[in-house]
Amino acid sequence: MAHLTRWGIMATGGIAKTFVLDLLKDPKTRDAADVAHQVVAVASSSSKDRAAQFLTDVGIPGSCAAYASYEELVADPNVDVVYIATPHSHHYQNAMLALEAGKNILCEKAFTVNVAQAKILCETARKKNLFLMEAVWTRYFPLSIQVRELIQQGAIGEVFRVLADTSFGDDPETKWGLESRMVNLDLAGGCLLDLGIYSLTWIFQTLYHTLPRDQRKPPTVTSQVTPYHLTGSDESTTVLLGFPTSTPNNGPHVKQSHGVALTSMRVGNDPDEKGTSGPPIRIQGDKGEIQVFGLPFQPTRYRIIPKKGLGEVRDAEFSFPANGRGMYWEADEVARCLRDGKLESEGMPWEESLVIMEVMDEVRRQGGLKYPESIESTQYPLQL
Numbered sequence: 001m002a003h004l005t006r007w008g009i010m011a012t013g014g015i016a017k018t019f020v021l022d023l024l025k026d027p028k029t030r031d032a033a034d035v036a037h038q039v040v041a042v043a044s045s046s047s048k049d050r051a052a053q054f055l056t057d058v059g060i061p062g063s064c065a066a067y068a069s070y071e072e073l074v075a076d077p078n079v080d081v082v083y084i085a086t087p088h089s090h091h092y093q094n095a096m097l098a099l100e101a102g103k104n105i106l107c108e109k110a111f112t113v114n115v116a117q118a119k120i121l122c123e124t125a126r127k128k129n130l131f132l133m134e135a136v137w138t139r140y141f142p143l144s145i146q147v148r149e150l151i152q153q154g155a156i157g158e159v160f161r162v163l164a165d166t167s168f169g170d171d172p173e174t175k176w177g178l179e180s181r182m183v184n185l186d187l188a189g190g191c192l193l194d195l196g197i198y199s200l201t202w203i204f205q206t207l208y209h210t211l212p213r214d215q216r217k218p219p220t221v222t223s224q225v226t227p228y229h230l231t232g233s234d235e236s237t238t239v240l241l242g243f244p245t246s247t248p249n250n251g252p253h254v255k256q257s258h259g260v261a262l263t264s265m266r267v268g269n270d271p272d273e274k275g276t277s278g279p280p281i282r283i284q285g286d287k288g289e290i291q292v293f294g295l296p297f298q299p300t301r302y303r304i305i306p307k308k309g310l311g312e313v314r315d316a317e318f319s320f321p322a323n324g325r326g327m328y329w330e331a332d333e334v335a336r337c338l339r340d341g342k343l344e345s346e347g348m349p350w351e352e353s354l355v356i357m358e359v360m361d362e363v364r365r366q367g368g369l370k371y372p373e374s375i376e377s378t379q380y381p382l383q384l
Helices: 014-023 048-058 070-075 088-100 115-128 142-152 191-207 328-339 350-367
Strands: 003-010 035-043 065-067 081-084 104-108 132-135 159-167 220-227 234-243 257-264 281-285 288-295 298-306 314-317
Touching: 003 014, 003 070, 003 328, 014 035, 014 048, 014 328, 035 048, 035 070, 035 328, 048 065, 065 070, 070 088, 081 088, 088 104, 088 115, 104 328, 115 132, 115 350, 132 328, 142 191, 142 281, 142 288, 142 298, 159 191, 191 234, 191 257, 191 281, 191 350, 220 350, 234 350
Parallel strands: 003 035, 003 081, 035 065, 081 104, 104 132, 159 257
Antiparallel strands: 159 281, 220 234, 234 257, 281 288, 288 298, 298 314
């Protein structure tokens, strides 16, 4: 019998809509007959009418509560897990609210604004025996899982370098108003936390996560940050990571592997939006290369290019069952973890989320990028 997980949705923006629409897809269409999902409550911080309109817009079947506050949502006894879809500036306060109410959590990325906040969330979840996971949906794609397995199997030898670019090529002056979450410092705006997290995701899941947990070591960090002249958020950030290991064997003669994470608002990794510029992700080993194509957060295919004389080029393409977006795979992971009594997912463990937050903290320190004290604070509760 399928394990049913009952979801409460915190916020009613675009990402919440995408997530819920995926939740409503039949799990059997993606060979996930062991789990089932039900949306039982939705909350808007602005009004009950907005939450009710969300129910109508998305077409949630059956009985689903609409709330005018997050406090009401986390108090609902029918909710097993809360999906936090608010701006990352508010994740710490929102997640603490849910944890204090005894709720399990799937929290959108970036996990928090800084590592100090993330550590408190993990400590609180552990103390209260609650499940907590950063919603890095890309990691649960079958494509991502296969790429990690190929690396661990030695398909391209020992991996020494990964390049990952998540850049949109927009004109921020005309595309975004000053209040947009993309550029507003009060919402932890900028490309690092919003887009760069995906570049870091590819570097970490290939150079860090592919090693046994006892061999994973945090990287050194060198970076450059270009501030957006109208708000001071970052419009372009480049990060060079030096890992004191390689993968998958971490041999005795290997000194280091490199990850290059790129993100920008003003230039794009796919300017004509036809893939002409090539793969945004390149994973390079001493016996070949894996290239990943499509949007870095929603890739659709990969290519293995063996070193000359070691085999033929192979391509693998992936579809999204039931015309979904791919967020259902992370929801299925949450359901299985809850079913099995786990507090964290092996695919995105707390320790790894914390190391990535530490990297972003260091990038901001090097670039002089600071957010308002209120959203950097670890004080709870704090009205934002």
